[in-house]
Amino acid sequence: MLDARPAPVTTAPLIQVEDLKMHFPIYSGILRRHTGDVKAVDGVSFFINAGETLGLVGESGCGKSTVGRALLRLYEPTAGRVIIDGEDVARLSPEALRKKRPTMQMVFQDPQASLNPRMTLSRIIGEPLDEHTDWTDKKKQDWIYELMDSVGLNRRFANRFPHEFSGGQRQRIGIARALALNPKFIVCDEPIAALDVSIQAQVVNLLEDLQDRLGLTYLFISHDLSMVRHIADRVAVMYLGKIAELSPRDDLYARPLHPYAEALLSAVNEPDPVIAAKRRRIILKGDVPSPANPPLGCNFCTRCPRVMDICRAVKPDLIEVEAGRFVACHLYPTTAAAGSTGAPEATERNQQGVTR
Amino acid sequence: MADRALPVLEVKGLRTVFRTRGGEIHAVNDVSFHLERGELLGVVGESGSGKSVTMMSLIRLLPAPPADIRNGEVLLNGADLLKMTPEELRKVRGAKVGFVFQDPMTSLNPVFTIGNQIMEPLRAHMGMTKAEAETRAVELLDLVGIPDARKRLKAYPHQFSGGMRQRVMIAIALACDPDVLIADEPTTALDVTIQAQILELVKELRQKLGMAIIWITHDLGVIAGIADRVMVMYGGQVVEQAPVGELFANPQHPYTRALLKTVPKISGGREARLKVIEGQPPILTQALMACPFRNRCEYRHEACDKANPARRAIDGRPVGRGHDVACHWHAPAAQEVEHA
Numbered sequence: 001m002l003d004a005r006p007a008p009v010t011t012a013p014l015i016q017v018e019d020l021k022m023h024f025p026i027y028s029g030i031l032r033r034h035t036g037d038v039k040a041v042d043g044v045s046f047f048i049n050a051g052e053t054l055g056l057v058g059e060s061g062c063g064k065s066t067v068g069r070a071l072l073r074l075y076e077p078t079a080g081r082v083i084i085d086g087e088d089v090a091r092l093s094p095e096a097l098r099k100k101r102p103t104m105q106m107v108f109q110d111p112q113a114s115l116n117p118r119m120t121l122s123r124i125i126g127e128p129l130d131e132h133t134d135w136t137d138k139k140k141q142d143w144i145y146e147l148m149d150s151v152g153l154n155r156r157f158a159n160r161f162p163h164e165f166s167g168g169q170r171q172r173i174g175i176a177r178a179l180a181l182n183p184k185f186i187v188c189d190e191p192i193a194a195l196d197v198s199i200q201a202q203v204v205n206l207l208e209d210l211q212d213r214l215g216l217t218y219l220f221i222s223h224d225l226s227m228v229r230h231i232a233d234r235v236a237v238m239y240l241g242k243i244a245e246l247s248p249r250d251d252l253y254a255r256p257l258h259p260y261a262e263a264l265l266s267a268v269n270e271p272d273p274v275i276a277a278k279r280r281r282i283i284l285k286g287d288v289p290s291p292a293n294p295p296l297g298c299n300f301c302t303r304c305p306r307v308m309d310i311c312r313a314v315k316p317d318l319i320e321v322e323a324g325r326f327v328a329c330h331l332y333p334t335t336a337a338a339g340s341t342g343a344p345e346a347t348e349r350n351q352q353g354v355t356r
Numbered sequence: 357m358a359d360r361a362l363p364v365l366e367v368k369g370l371r372t373v374f375r376t377r378g379g380e381i382h383a384v385n386d387v388s389f390h391l392e393r394g395e396l397l398g399v400v401g402e403s404g405s406g407k408s409v410t411m412m413s414l415i416r417l418l419p420a421p422p423a424d425i426r427n428g429e430v431l432l433n434g435a436d437l438l439k440m441t442p443e444e445l446r447k448v449r450g451a452k453v454g455f456v457f458q459d460p461m462t463s464l465n466p467v468f469t470i471g472n473q474i475m476e477p478l479r480a481h482m483g484m485t486k487a488e489a490e491t492r493a494v495e496l497l498d499l500v501g502i503p504d505a506r507k508r509l510k511a512y513p514h515q516f517s518g519g520m521r522q523r524v525m526i527a528i529a530l531a532c533d534p535d536v537l538i539a540d541e542p543t544t545a546l547d548v549t550i551q552a553q554i555l556e557l558v559k560e561l562r563q564k565l566g567m568a569i570i571w572i573t574h575d576l577g578v579i580a581g582i583a584d585r586v587m588v589m590y591g592g593q594v595v596e597q598a599p600v601g602e603l604f605a606n607p608q609h610p611y612t613r614a615l616l617k618t619v620p621k622i623s624g625g626r627e628a629r630l631k632v633i634e635g636q637p638p639i640l641t642q643a644l645m646a647c648p649f650r651n652r653c654e655y656r657h658e659a660c661d662k663a664n665p666a667r668r669a670i671d672g673r674p675v676g677r678g679h680d681v682a683c684h685w686h687a688p689a690a691q692e693v694e695h696a
Contacts, residue, residue: 059547166636196402196637197574201618201630208629223547226577230620230630253622267552268622269577273600275623276581283556284549287517 013047014217015071015185020044020080020090022063022070026292038292040066042241043080045318050184053211053218055232055249057225057264061288063241064221065109068187071219072104073097084185102132102181109190111170115162121148121173122158128180147176150213151206168199175206179214187219192227204231225268229253234324237261240299241291243318246326257327260300298330306331362434363390364535364568365414370428372406372413375421382640383409385592386427390676391536396562396569398583398600400576400615404637406592407572411538415453416445433535451481454529458541460521464513470497470524471509477531496527499564501557519550523557530565540572555582576619580604588612591638591648594667598679608670608681610653647684655685 022041025034041063048054056064070077073089082089084104092100108114115124122144129140145155151172162170171191178186188207192200204227210216222228228235229249236246237258245258256262263282270276284303295301301311310330318328372384384406391397401407412418414430414437430437432452437445449455457463465473474496475489484492490509497505500523513521522542529537539558543551559582562569573579579586579600586603588596588611596609607613617631635652647653650660659665663684671678681687 059549168636197576198402198615198618198633199636201632202634205630205632225548226620226622229622229626250626263549265622267548269551269555269575269581270622271576271580271604271616271619272621273580273604276577281552281556283552287519287550 014050014052014085015048015219016081016083017047017067017071018045018081018083020067020070020082021078022066022075023078036292039241039294040291041070042291042294044238044241044243045080046236046243046246048185048217048219050217051211051215052234053220053232055228055235056219056221056238057223057228057235058238059223059264059288061240061291062238063291064238065189067238068106068189068219068221072106072187074106102128103183104185104187105178105181105183106187106189107171107174107178107191110194111167111174112162112194114174115170117162120159120161121153121165124162124173125176125180128177132181143180147179150179150210151176166199167195168202171195171203172206175203175210179210182214183216185217185219187221189221190223191220192224193222200227207231225265237264240288240294242299242328243326244300244328246318248324251322251325257321257325257332258300258329259304259306259331263305298328364393364433365391365570366429366431367410367414368429368431370410370413370430371426372409372418373424373426375424379641382643383592384413385640385644387589387592387594388676389587389594389597391568391570393535393568394562394566396571396582396584398579398586399570399572399589400574400579400586401589402574402637404640405589406640407589408540409592410589411540411570411572415449415455415538417449417455447481450477450529450534451532452535454532454534454537456522456525456529456537456539456542459545460518460525461513463525464521466513468512469509470511470513470516474509474524474528474531477528481532492531493527496531497524499530499561500524500527501553502527517550518546519553522546522550522554526554526557526561530561530567533565534567537567537569538572539569541574542571543578544573544575551578558582576616588615591644592640593644593648593664593682595649595683596679596681597667597676602671602679606679608679608687609649609683610655610685610687611649613687614654647682653685657684659684 020041021043023037023039026036026038027033028035044067056067058064069075071082077090080090087100089100125144125147126140129135129143144158148155148158153169153172153176162173165173192203195203208231211218220228220231232249234246234248235252237244237260239260245252245256245261252261253265256265263284266282270279282305286303289295289302297312297314298316301307304311308330316328316330318326321327321332368388370384370387374381374383387410399407413425416437425438428438432448437448471493474493478484478489478492493509494505497508502508502520502523516524543554546554555578571583583600585599587594588609590611596612607616614631614633618633620627620630633652638648644664646662647660647665650656665682665684667675667680667682669675669678669680
């Protein structure tokens with residue numbers, strides 16, 4: 001079995017991200033000149049405690065996957081610091097980074113595309129061991145079997161190929177591979193999005209069991225707000241490259257503070273017709289602006305139902321407005337006063353989060 | 357005009373088989389259902405449960421071969437679609453039955469303008485002149501909430517966002533004022549806030565136009581919000597069918613019951629652990645001689661291996677009209693079913 005690690009007692013967070021930026025350059029014209037940047041991630045800061053799960057939610061294109069990849073330095077971040085277990089991953093030399101890799105791993109969204117179709121299951125799970133250990137073949141094989149046991153794959157399957165497995169089983173292979181080097185931190189990038197509903201629960205339960213047993217720390221990236229409510233301890237809501245709100249799970253779902261978080265939660269479909277009939281939805285107008293050309297002020301000002309003049313001019317900072325709750329919105333903390341448009345709507349919406 | 361009292365669509369004993377090199381795949385097994393005028397029927401199931409193939413079969417959109425519709429009747433206003441000549445069928449598709457597909461990018465033609473694609477069915481089915489069709493196209497875009505409609509007619513699909521494209525697809529499907537609209541996972545590819553916009557639009561359109569809708573999805577949350585009646589499919593057959601409130605409050609089939617518990621809730625008490633349906637869906641390589649769900653079912657007993665259960669009514673009303681289930685096991689009475 002995998003070694004059970006005692007629950008960590010350190011107070012410093014395992015992961016500390018400061019003002020992370022990931023800009024992708026746009027080249028255009030005949031001379032392929034650098035004409036702008038897609039600001040996929042534009043100044044994101046958060047921390048994750050050891051043994052904790054941080055949920056990262058948002059709609060497609062908001063930059064949540066880019067954050068996950070930049071954290072593990074699968075992209076070279078444009079700016080910012082990513083401190084994982086005391087070292088700034090964003091600045092490590094290639095050799096130091098290679099040594100660091102075993103502590104931080106990733107589970108990808110599409111288990112079909114992230115497994116090499118020409119490699120057997122045993123080689124896929126064992127590849128990180130070939131790269132990072134000098135173990136004998138026997139020792140590697142024993143460890144591969146243990147990993148397969150712990151993710152619920154039958155040992156008899158060791159010499160089969162990925163196409164012989166279903167989506168849920170393939171995701172288990174991806175998880176076993178991520179666990180091979182005994183990591184501390186795993187980025188789960190939409191690990192259940194490609195799976196059927198009845199299979200999703202299997203994978204989520206497995207991730208939870210492994211976390212309990214091994215003391216793992218997760219960044220769980222997902223657009224499925226109900227599932228994030230189930231698995232995460234704290235949740236960060238992203239919009240257009242920035243964090244709109246970062247709150248403990250129960251607080252966020254009971255009473256979202258940022259207007260976008262509020263609208264996003266109200267848009268989730270409750271699988272219960274009685275509740276569905278009672279809920280009031282906030283229907284946002286329009287689409288998300290392009291990250292290549294974000295609004296001058298708050299990124300959400302073009303769709304925000306509670307937009308004020310200041311929102312169109314000044315970008316709000318992410319500040320702690322209540323204990324443990326961080327919000328980037330001009331409504332806080334100097335709320336009231338400022339000329340809010342659509343005041344009657346706003347009062348109605350205040351009850352949104354607790355409407356059940 | 358057709359009899360108002362009759363259902364607009366009635367499907368009886370539909371059976372579709374795919375012939376492949378590896379043998380036959382029995383994708384749709386004896387599926388029967390009806391659709392009342394103005395009703396929204398939700399069809400729920402996982403990938404491979406046969407929900408899309410059923411709907412594609414009834415309007416004969418599947419390439420044959422490999423698809424082979426072995427059996428059944430599909431009565432649209434009393435006329436059997438399965439007996440129609442290709443010429444007759446063409447007059448039904450897009451005119452009396454509208455289709456909205458999952459992926460709005462691949463189902464719009466990238467080299468024609470939006471206007472061109474909306475006007476096509478109008479000119480083909482309604483015999484409109486170009487000017488008439490253009491006026492109607494503008495009306496339709498207005499109807500589905502696309503601002504600045506007249507200018508947008510000249511735009512190409514890539515200039516639209518996902519949500520806007522899905523609105524265009526709906527406009528095309530509604531162009532000829534169909535009796536039935538079949539929507540196959542129309543909001544699955546969209547983000548939640550955009551999904552909410554489209555669901556709101558469909559609710560509005562139903563009130564305005566009153567057409568009957570078949571809504572295919574795997575998302576129980578969507579179903580809970582918009583459907584009148586729900587049909588749950590598994591292994592290519594209908595395993596449970598009921599009015600929406602009844603299905604969620606009093607699910608009968610072990611699959612439905614488990615499915616409702618595998619999905620975490622967005623409000624109310626948070627479950628410590630998700631319910632899991634162990635195992636995998638069946639591979640339908642032969643006709644079903646036993647219950648397709650038996651290998652994953654917690655209530656399996658001898659009868660389940662011997663015969664594929666027929667649908668039986670549980671509320672005294674005829675099968676298909678009230679609440680029915682295809683299961684050998686009898687669920688305990690409703691009050692024992694926990695319901696948050």
